[in-house]
Each structure stands twice: as C-alpha cells, then as structure tokens.
Amino acid sequence: MPKNSRKTKVLQHPTQVATxxxxxxxxxxxxxxxxxxxxxxxxxxxxxxxxxxxxxxDRYGFVHSFFLGYSLNPEHLLLxxxxxxxxxxxxxxxxPKEREIIAIVSSAANHCExxxxxxxAHLREVIKDPVFPDALARNHQEVELTQxxxxxxEFAIKINQNANxxxxxxxxxxxxxxxxxxxxxxAGEIAAQFSLSNRLTKAFGWKVSSEYDKxxx
Amino acid sequence: MPKNSRKTKVLQHPTQVATxxxxxxxxxxxxxxxxxxxxxxxxxxxxxxxxxxxxxxDRYGFVHSFFLGYSLNPEHLLLxxxxxxxxxxxxxxxxPKEREIIAIVSSAANHCExxxxxxxAHLREVIKDPVFPDALARNHQEVELTQxxxxxxEFAIKINQNANxxxxxxxxxxxxxxxxxxxxxxAGEIAAQFSLSNRLTKAFGWKVSSEYDKxxx
Numbered sequence: 051m052p053k054n055s056r057k058t059k060v061l062q063h064p065t066q067v068a069t070x071x072x073x074x075x076x077x078x079x080x081x082x083x084x085x086x087x088x089x090x091x092x093x094x095x096x097x098x099x100x101x102x103x104x105x106x107x108d109r110y111g112f113v114h115s116f117f118l119g120y121s122l123n124p125e126h127l128l129l130x131x132x133x134x135x136x137x138x139x140x141x142x143x144x145x146p147k148e149r150e151i152i153a154i155v156s157s158a159a160n161h162c163e164x165x166x167x168x169x170x171a172h173l174r175e176v177i178k179d180p181v182f183p184d185a186l187a188r189n190h191q192e193v194e195l196t197q198x199x200x201x202x203x204e205f206a207i208k209i210n211q212n213a214n215x216x217x218x219x220x221x222x223x224x225x226x227x228x229x230x231x232x233x234x235x236x237a238g239e240i241a242a243q244f245s246l247s248n249r250l251t252k253a254f255g256w257k258v259s260s261e262y263d264k265x266x267x
Numbered sequence: 268m269p270k271n272s273r274k275t276k277v278l279q280h281p282t283q284v285a286t287x288x289x290x291x292x293x294x295x296x297x298x299x300x301x302x303x304x305x306x307x308x309x310x311x312x313x314x315x316x317x318x319x320x321x322x323x324x325d326r327y328g329f330v331h332s333f334f335l336g337y338s339l340n341p342e343h344l345l346l347x348x349x350x351x352x353x354x355x356x357x358x359x360x361x362x363p364k365e366r367e368i369i370a371i372v373s374s375a376a377n378h379c380e381x382x383x384x385x386x387x388a389h390l391r392e393v394i395k396d397p398v399f400p401d402a403l404a405r406n407h408q409e410v411e412l413t414q415x416x417x418x419x420x421e422f423a424i425k426i427n428q429n430a431n432x433x434x435x436x437x438x439x440x441x442x443x444x445x446x447x448x449x450x451x452x453x454a455g456e457i458a459a460q461f462s463l464s465n466r467l468t469k470a471f472g473w474k475v476s477s478e479y480d481k482x483x484x
Contacts, residue, residue: 086435087448122452125357129350136346161431213466214378218303220470231304235339235471242466249430249459253437254452 085119086255092121099124102131112259114168116247119256134247137240143233144202146176149240151186151199152206156244158187159210164258165248174266198227205234206241213242302336303472309338316341319348329476331385333464336473351464354457360450361419363393366457368403368416369423373461375404376427381475382465391483415444422451423458430459 092103099121103113120127138149150173157165170183177183185193190203201223208220224234250256309317316338320330337344355366367390374382387400394400402410407420418440425437441451467473 086438087452120452122449123456126350126353126453126456129353133343133346133350136343140342209466209470213469216470218472221303232339235304235337236343238467238470239340239343242463242470245466246459246463249426249462250455252430253426253433253455253459255435 084115084255084257084259085122087119087122089118090121090124095121096124096128098128102128110262110265112261114262115164115256115258116168116251119254120250130247134243137236137243142236143230144236144240147173148199148202148237150176150183151195152202152237152240153244154183154187155190155203156206156210156241157248159207160245160248160252162244162248162251164251164256165244167263168258171262171265180267198229201227201229202237205237209238209241210245301332301472301474301476302339304336304339306335307338307341312338313341313345315345319345327479327482329478331479332381332473332475333385333468336471337467347464351460354453354460359453360447361453361457364390365416365419365454367393367400368412369419369454369457370461371400371404372407372420373423373427373458374465376424377462377465377469379461379465379468381468381473382461384480385475388479388482397484415446418444418446419454422454426455426458427462 092100095103099117102117103121106113106117117127117131120130138153139146142149144152150169153169154166154173157169166187170187173183173186174180182193190200190207195203205220205224208216221234224237229237309320312320316334319334320338323330323334334344334348337347355370356363359366361369367386370386371383371390374386383404387404390400390403391397399410407417407424412420422437422441425433438451441454446454
C-alpha cells in the first residue's frame with residue numbers, strides 16, 4: 051500500500067487533467083479504477099480521504115486501486131489506514147526493510163499478485179535495490195537473508211498459510227535470533243494484516259495499476 | 268471480541284479482588300491471561316486500554332485474552348479496536364445478527380475455536396437464542412438461514428478459504444438477494460478482519476476464558 055506522511059518529489063500525474071481536448075486522460079483514469087464494486091465520485095468523499103488520494107497522486111502519479119475501491123466505505127477505509135499505517139510506518143522494533151519483506155512474503159503466500167507488486171516497489175524504495183524484491187517474491191530461499199530476516203519470513207508464511215497449526219514452538223526461532231516478544235508481536239500483526247488486505251484485494255478485484263511495477267526501478 | 272459502548276448490567280468479576288485472604292483469586296487471574304508472549308502489567312498500560320479492560324470486566328466479569336495478549340502493543344491494539352468496533356458495531360447496512368453470523372462462520376473456517384466461542388456468545392446476546400449459534404458453528408447447512416444470510420455465509424467462507432479464486436461471479440449471489448455494493452463490501456471487510464484476528468489468536472495462544480462459553484445462555 052502507498053505510505054503516508056513522508057516528503058518526496060512530486061511525480062507527474064498522467065490522468066489528472068481531463069478535458070474535451072484530452073479525452074484519453076478520462077479513459078486512462080477509468081482504467082486504473084479497478085473494482086468489482088461501485089466506486090464513488092471522489093468529490094463526494096470526506097476531506098481526509100481526498101487528502102490521502104492527493105498525497106498518493108503527488109507521490110506516485112495515481113491513486114492505488116485498493117484505496118479507490120475501499121473508498122466505497124470511506125470511514126472504514128480511514129480506520130483501516132490508521133491501523134495499517136502504524137503497523138508499516140509507525141514506531142516499532144522491526145526495520146522498514148523487515149516490514150516490507152513480511153508484506154511481500156505474506157502477499158505471495160496469499161497469491162495476491164497485486165499486493166506483491168505494490169510492496170516490491172516499497173521495498174525497492176527502502177533498500178535502493180531493484181533486484182532483491184523480485185527474487186524474494188519468487189522464492190525467499192533464493193535470496194540472501196539474515197538469520198533474523200529468515201526467521202521473520204518463515205513465521206509470516208506460517209501465519210498466513212498454517213495459522214491453525216501454530217504452537218509456542220513456532221516462536222522459538224524468533225527468540226533465538228534475538229527478537230523481543232514485542233517485535234514478534236509486530237511481525238505477527240503485519241503478517242496477519244496482509245491476510246486481511248490481500249483478501250479484500252482478491253475479493254473485490256482491486257488490482258494495482260501496472261505503473262506501480264515501474265516505481266523505484 | 269467483546270463489544271464496546273453499550274450499557275449492560277454489571278456482572279460479578281471473580282478475579283478482581285486478590286488479597287492474602289483470597290489467594291485463589293490471584294491464581295484464577297493468572298489462568299485467564301492466556302498468551303505465549305509477555306503480558307504487560309495492566310497498571311503500565313495507556314488509560315484508554317485500562318478503560319477498555321474495565322468495560323469488559325464490568326460487562327463480562329473478565330478481560331478477553333485477545334485484548335490481554337494484544338496489550339503488549341497497546342497503541343496498535345487501540346487502532347485495531349477502532350477499526351474492528353466500527354465493522355462490528357458501527358453504522359452499516361448489515362444487521363447485528365448478520366455481522367455475528369459472518370464472524371462465526373469465518374472463525375470456524377479458520378479453525379479458531381476461541382473466536383467461535385466468543386462470537387457465539389455475542390450472537391446469543393443479539394438473537395436471544397442459545398441453540399442457533401452452536402448449530403451454525405457446527406455446520407451452517409444445518410440451520411435455517413434466510414437467502415440473504417446464506418449468501419453472506421457462503422461469501423464469508425470463500426473469502427477466508429479461497430480468496431485466491433474469487434471472481435466477479437462470486438458477487439452475483441449477494442446482489443441477487445438485494446445486497447447493495449456497500450453492504451457487500453461490509454460483509455467482505457468483516458470476513459477479512461476475522462482472517463486477521465483469528466490468525467493473531469492462533470499465533471499467540473490468546474485462548475478465550477471458558478467463562479465466555481457460558482455467557483447469555
């Protein structure tokens with residue numbers, strides 16, 4: 051998901067100006083509004099949602115389909131975003147790289163290609179490496195991970211795929227690499243959050259714009 | 268999960284008073300603190316979390332293990348709860364009964380026995396029927412559901428079990444029973460939220476007190 055409250059360069063927004071002279075812009079705007087549900091007219095949305103959209107336009111050049119789709123229930127979108135934003139960008143023991151790694155392997159475990167594309171872009175931005183995120187998404191065993199990263203990856207996959215079989219034994223590898231209980235909870239929260247957002251994405255067709263895959267390469 | 272902001276009778280809290288004369292109360296209090304992670308001293312928690320705990324004590328006689336366990340990250344607990352509370356008890360098109368039905372069948376699909384026990388109690392409270400929730404949790408095909416409830420149940424199970432295979436076709440049965448796109452989104456949100464909270468419960472052993480299964484019978 052796009053992130054909030056950071057200063058970045060303003061990217062050109064290709065779909066913002068729609069005039070009679072430029073009908074293509076309108077068509078392009080429709081194309082990126084991927085949702086199998088109604089999408090409300092942006093002008094009718096609460097100011098906080100409009101501000102969130104504008105921040106994404108300034109940052110990426112477009113609004114992420116997850117946010118466009120979820121704006122059908124704008125109050126819930128904002129409450130979800132407050133939680134998500136704290137998990138991914140708020141204070142915590144896990145590094146930005148570790149959080150994005152969990153986001154990618156969780157989304158891959160849930161076969162949410164759109165979410166994988168989104169968080170590969172965010173990881174590229176964090177680590178300034180265009181190769182590692184693609185390789186991680188294909189197979190985490192192919193990439194070089196620290197012991198701590200590997201423990202987080204394996205835990206995130208377990209939570210998404212086999213939560214029903216988890217036991218206190220599954221926390222041991224995390225403690226063995228020095229993670230505190232608070233850090234372990236953070237990892238579980240992020241992994242479980244993607245179990246939610248991946249499902250909404252898949253249930254309602256909130257497929258990300260292909261532009262996302264070009265960011266930060 | 269326990270609900271918020273409703274007036275109810277104050278139940279007796281069996282573990283609140285722990286004195287030298289009553290060591291059993293202390294032991295009982297420890298027993299209900301189910302978590303495989305550290306659980307912080309309640310006195311160190313932010314006032315909003317302490318107030319949430321007290322509200323549950325007043326209402327149920329104890330604090331739900333999910334909240335005790337999640338209080339290791341109290342800021343995230345509150346942000347999650349704001350979202351959860353809006354989904355389950357805020358304004359919306361789905362009835363309280365429909366929301367609890369989705370909670371139960373989602374939790375059952377995820378094999379989260381503890382979450383099933385919790386939401387059977389909440390559904391009993393809503394519909395004043397001690398039999399229907401148990402039967403629904405065992406097998407939704409055994410109970411009498413409206414066409415609308417059945418469509419919601421089948422959609423909730425799909426989101427939790429087979430989100431990866433969902434297509435626009437899966438929204439048709441929901442529209443056929445008259446649900447608006449906004450109501451369909453609400454259903455998806457609730458189902459997907461349980462994909463998150465069920466996983467945290469299973470990952471960290473936040474097993475509900477057996478007292479919950481006795482509420483509202």
